[in-house]
Amino acid sequence: MLEVKNVTVTYGPVVAVKSVSLRVEKNSIVAILGANGSGKTSLLHAIVGLNSIASGEILFNGERIDRLEAHEIIKRGLVLCPDNRMVFQKMSVLENLLAGAYLRKEDLSQDFDFVFNLFPRLKERLKQKAGTLSGGERQMLAIARALMAKPKLLMLDEPSTGLAPNLVSEIMKAIKQINELGITILLVEQSAYAALKIAHYAYVLQTGRLVMEGPSEQLIKDSSVIQSYLGGR
Ligand SMILES: Nc1ncnc2c1ncn2[C@@H]1O[C@H](COP(=O)(O)OP(=O)(O)OP(=O)(O)O)[C@@H](O)[C@H]1O
Ligand SMILES: [Mg+2]
Missing domain, CATH: 3.40.50.300 (P-loop containing nucleotide triphosphate hydrolases)
Incomplete structure (x- = not known):
């Protein structure tokens, strides 16, 4: 590949x-x-x-x-999930996930199901600012955001x-x-x-x-x- x-x-x-x-x-x-x-x-x-x-x-x-x-x-x-958990600190979990999908125009509901199934903790923190997540949660968000780019x-x-x-x-x-x-x-x-x-x-x-x-x-x-x-x- x-x-x-x-x-x-x-x-x-x-x-x-x-x-x-x-x-x-x-x-x-x-x-x-x-x-x-x-x-x-x-x-x-x-x-x-x-x-x-x-x-x-x-x-x-x-x-x-x-x-x-x-x-x-x-x-x-080809999508990179960068080091240092680079997420948009001042944006919420949901906004970060949507940012990952910015090039996509199709319906995203299946993608949300996919990442929440993988990281249920993110679903509980949708409105929380990314900058206030723990290190592990931020890493999950960084991976989830990359996945939103399909x-x-x-x-x-x-x-x-x-x-x-x-x-x-x-x-x-x-x-x-x-x-x-x-x-x-x-x-x-x-x-x-x-x-x-x-x-x-x-x-x-x-x-x-x-x-x-x-x-x-x-x-x-x-x-x-x-x-x-x-x-x-
Ligand atoms: N923008 C840059 N300008 C000059 N040198 C750089 C730059 N980025 C990386 N380097 C140098 O290139 C080499 C490789 O760096 P790189 O970041 O690719 O390593 P790495 O394996 O990812 O390290 P780490 O595990 O610390 O992330 C290092 O010697 C580094 O100093
Ligand atoms: Mg490196």
Whole structure:
């Protein structure tokens, strides 16, 4: 579904992503793991058109998308749920969800049912300002808002950061459920263990380069992977 071929991303003299190639098959969950500064966000931003690429190609269902504008990429069904729980703080939960669907003209009732079923807590807080939600609730809202754009490929940038362990497993469970409903997932995480438990396949980035890849069940068994590249569990 998604093919990243020899993609390099630079910021002036800084090379953030160095000739990275990866594939995401339809209906799978693929994880990109890596420590702080390894280039994960830079790569996601390149895929959704927020970063231009210095070289390489990005294809979605066989079509080159690396020269398209961000809004054209979103229309094709590639949607990013950004890091830091970027929600509109002063807007209510409902207004945030509607903002996620701003490019859509059809009836949204099924989409609301879908996200409230996934995150019942949001339904109880529809009128609450997003800025007053707890960290976990804000993360749920960020994911729900991305879902309102009706993604074919949902990309999540470190959804577990800063959450207590029980919330991390709640969020991972929700991501797995989203995938089971037919949405392909590209999951970027530093919490390697949590991500490998739900992913089918994973790539490891280290200072902008891919240093390892394989089926998750293989990487999770190899404790040297977790120790050397990902700083423990
Ligand atoms: N706008 C920018 N201008 C200059 N350098 C940048 C910019 N954005 C990122 N970088 C650099 O690119 C490298 C990769 O950063 P990136 O944010 O992609 O890493 P990351 O893997 O997402 O890290 P984290 O886990 O901390 O979010 C870092 O060295 C960073 O300092
Ligand atoms: Mg990042």
